[in-house]
Amino acid sequence: MKKHWIAAALAVSVSGFAVADGGPGCGVGSMIFKGQSGVGPHVLAATTNGTLGNQTFGMTTGTLGCNANQPVTSMASVFVDENMEKVARDMSRGSGEHIETLATLMNIEGADRDLFKQTVQTNFDQIYTSDEITSSEVISNLAEIMGQDQSLAKYLG
Secondary structure (H helix, E strand, C coil): CHHHHHHHHHHHHHHCCCCCCCCCCCCHHHHHCCCCCCHHHHHHHHHHHHHHCCHHHHHHHCCCCCCCCCCCHHHHHHHHHHCHHHHHHHHHHCCCHHHHHHHHHCCCCHHHHHHHHHHHHHCHHHHCCCCCCCHHHHHHHHHHHHHCCHHHHHHHC
């Protein structure tokens, strides 16, 4: 019984190391288990990455399979992935804690926040196009909508 609790605790703690696409992210663990699929290799890669704390080093140096030039929107993608329904609810209303957090993750300045909220509310059906939409598609659709507005396009860089 004790082993089951340890396994459950490990699974919960490791889940924080996974990225939006369900992978373990970058780092030594990702390199060791590269090309392998399934829960086991992903958990082991994420555990190795988290235990060694090497992802920050990899992102800083651009090594260990990390891409430091990845846009900040990838953080927003992780947030959207973990909060799909709540982000959708707030976008449809044009207000709320989750849309504020998304704006913060995307570095939307205070002067442009109202425009951002109004834009996502007005274009909600073009951002969340179906019930089966993925977080990557939401972010892609959001970027497309933001790219159509000069004031919001500057946050996509």
